[in-house]
Amino acid sequence: MSGSKAVEPWIRHSANPKLDRIMVTPEGVALNVTIAAAGARAGALLLDLVIIQLISTLITLLSVALAILFLGGGADFLATDGPFGLIKIFYLITNFLLLNGYFIFFELGHKSATWGKRAVGIRVASRDGSRLTAEAVIARNIVRTVELFLPLSFMGSVEAGGSLVDMTAWAGLLWVLMFMLFPLFNKDRLRGGDVIAGTWVIQNVKKNLGDIVAPSAAIAPDGAAPTARYQFSDADLSVYGEYELQTLENVLRSDQDDALEKVAASICQKIGWEPGSGDERNFLEAYYTALRARLERSMRFGRRRKDKFSAEEQAGR
Amino acid sequence: MSSDQALNAAVLRSDRFRLEREPDWIRLEEIVTKMEKGKARRLSDDDVLALPTLYRTLLSSLSIARENSLDAGLIDYLEGLALRAYFMVYGTQTSFSRWMGSFFGGGWSRAVRAIQFDIWVALAVMIAGAVIGYILVAGDSDWFYALVPGNFMDARVPGASEEALRGTLFGAQDEGGLAVFAAFLFSNNAQVALLAFALGFAFAVPSILLLIHNMALLGAMLWVFAQRGLTVDFVGWLSIHGTTELFAILLAGAAGIHVGRSIAFPGAKSHLKAASDAGKRAALVMAGVIVMLICAGLLEGFGRQLINNTAARFGVGGGMLLLWLVYFIGFGRERRGPDA
Numbered sequence: 001m002s003g004s005k006a007v008e009p010w011i012r013h014s015a016n017p018k019l020d021r022i023m024v025t026p027e028g029v030a031l032n033v034t035i036a037a038a039g040a041r042a043g044a045l046l047l048d049l050v051i052i053q054l055i056s057t058l059i060t061l062l063s064v065a066l067a068i069l070f071l072g073g074g075a076d077f078l079a080t081d082g083p084f085g086l087i088k089i090f091y092l093i094t095n096f097l098l099l100n101g102y103f104i105f106f107e108l109g110h111k112s113a114t115w116g117k118r119a120v121g122i123r124v125a126s127r128d129g130s131r132l133t134a135e136a137v138i139a140r141n142i143v144r145t146v147e148l149f150l151p152l153s154f155m156g157s158v159e160a161g162g163s164l165v166d167m168t169a170w171a172g173l174l175w176v177l178m179f180m181l182f183p184l185f186n187k188d189r190l191r192g193g194d195v196i197a198g199t200w201v202i203q204n205v206k207k208n209l210g211d212i213v214a215p216s217a218a219i220a221p222d223g224a225a226p227t228a229r230y231q232f233s234d235a236d237l238s239v240y241g242e243y244e245l246q247t248l249e250n251v252l253r254s255d256q257d258d259a260l261e262k263v264a265a266s267i268c269q270k271i272g273w274e275p276g277s278g279d280e281r282n283f284l285e286a287y288y289t290a291l292r293a294r295l296e297r298s299m300r301f302g303r304r305r306k307d308k309f310s311a312e313e314q315a316g317r
Numbered sequence: 318m319s320s321d322q323a324l325n326a327a328v329l330r331s332d333r334f335r336l337e338r339e340p341d342w343i344r345l346e347e348i349v350t351k352m353e354k355g356k357a358r359r360l361s362d363d364d365v366l367a368l369p370t371l372y373r374t375l376l377s378s379l380s381i382a383r384e385n386s387l388d389a390g391l392i393d394y395l396e397g398l399a400l401r402a403y404f405m406v407y408g409t410q411t412s413f414s415r416w417m418g419s420f421f422g423g424g425w426s427r428a429v430r431a432i433q434f435d436i437w438v439a440l441a442v443m444i445a446g447a448v449i450g451y452i453l454v455a456g457d458s459d460w461f462y463a464l465v466p467g468n469f470m471d472a473r474v475p476g477a478s479e480e481a482l483r484g485t486l487f488g489a490q491d492e493g494g495l496a497v498f499a500a501f502l503f504s505n506n507a508q509v510a511l512l513a514f515a516l517g518f519a520f521a522v523p524s525i526l527l528l529i530h531n532m533a534l535l536g537a538m539l540w541v542f543a544q545r546g547l548t549v550d551f552v553g554w555l556s557i558h559g560t561t562e563l564f565a566i567l568l569a570g571a572a573g574i575h576v577g578r579s580i581a582f583p584g585a586k587s588h589l590k591a592a593s594d595a596g597k598r599a600a601l602v603m604a605g606v607i608v609m610l611i612c613a614g615l616l617e618g619f620g621r622q623l624i625n626n627t628a629a630r631f632g633v634g635g636g637m638l639l640l641w642l643v644y645f646i647g648f649g650r651e652r653r654g655p656d657a
Contacts, residue, residue: 142514
């Protein structure tokens, strides 16, 4: 994104700002997204591999069960004709489909995530904000063959024995490490398949719509709101900026008595009021509403004030 | 207090803004939640039709809220809901059958034509590989043992008699095993093809090496049969499935080269953009390669062992080749991509 966007006030600054990104939807609205951390990716992959292994074991058991069912106890496990041949075909084809189809099938679904990814709360998305296409999902998962399955089969072949065994094992290990660590060496945590497919993996978000922050400040039908007895002068409200307003919002939303008392006391001290007691919630709601009304009014004129240390700024400067 | 009363009572303009639009947001959230849980089919027609509108309304609400409201919790909620709705509206919505339709109806042949240059490169590489294999073994037959892995050798080694070699070409194998053999060959060849594509990631060099190695093996084998005057029979034996299988490997290698070339020489685009454009095009080709390999596996498992006559083998192999060429060159030309 261009440099000017970096100062837009709506840009999120989460706990790990290195993973914050902006994605522009086709409608031209920029949305905050968070890249999935490398640990989450690794955990999801591990889960998926375990699941694949479980399904593969199930397929093997099913094949053996079918063989015993159809052929009785005296099954010749080397025979390739008749019903036993069909079972072998079933085994080969389902294993191929499992290894290559598992990721593609689930990432094409509405959640764009395998079971492992769902469990850790991440999903695949198109990097440029366009539609995630079937081609992209296929591409990013074909590359997985080279990244993971091929070197693993290298290392597996070591057990089978043969020449150049040690070298193959080390080459396989080096290979896996190279691709596994690849996401750590680029800022978007892309693995090889993401580069080829134009995708990235981001965190799911699920936020609930909270209540109105200061409901008691509303005008009561009889005209006497519980907060009406608190009136603030312009000077009282000019001591804080948006950062303090949001801190106050968090305090009001969490509704902890001791936090309310502490904040009420420090605001009273700041604006030179005598801190009362017993009515902190109403006092804070009144102050919050008045402060927000004041800040939002200047906001509509394009002036924003970041926090109590800064002066009002004209937007776009 | 009813919602109308709440609206009138709200002191802040931004709270009134929120109360006015809240019902739409909540409806959108319900639709999105249902879709995320895979219950999209249970949505009413009204909901399905309303989704895009509600989504765009939400985006505009978000833009307004960012400029007018300092309610951080509200903006967080809108932001999160917008992202979730975005994924539903712009999700991978093509159903599998629709995607297959557009794929066979021209998407695949268009993708193949788009990587034409790379196909010629891959073809040149493959021919060179076969020639190298042939020349190496012709010069010193010990090369054969270096090029061909042990499990292919059995009777097919330098110095084998004509009868022994002829036996491998026309020998009646246990017919019951053919289907299993076909399935095995398919999953084996498919892995090789996927590899040829995926290795393109490393600037295409490994893809080219893989193609050369596989074709050198073929060239070496050809020499063995040529020594006993069985060239035509060997080519016939190979062509029945080989035209399809080698074509598939050619396309896979070309797809790999296409990706590698785009990463190395992205032209006016950024490296990442060039890589992902090429990758998506190549992935379409690769999906088709898998289809071709299924055909090749069936031809190899059944056709080759059941048809024991060189002329008929050439006929089937040539017919398949013609079929693929007609499809790739002629199909899906006029229509623009339905989802492009």
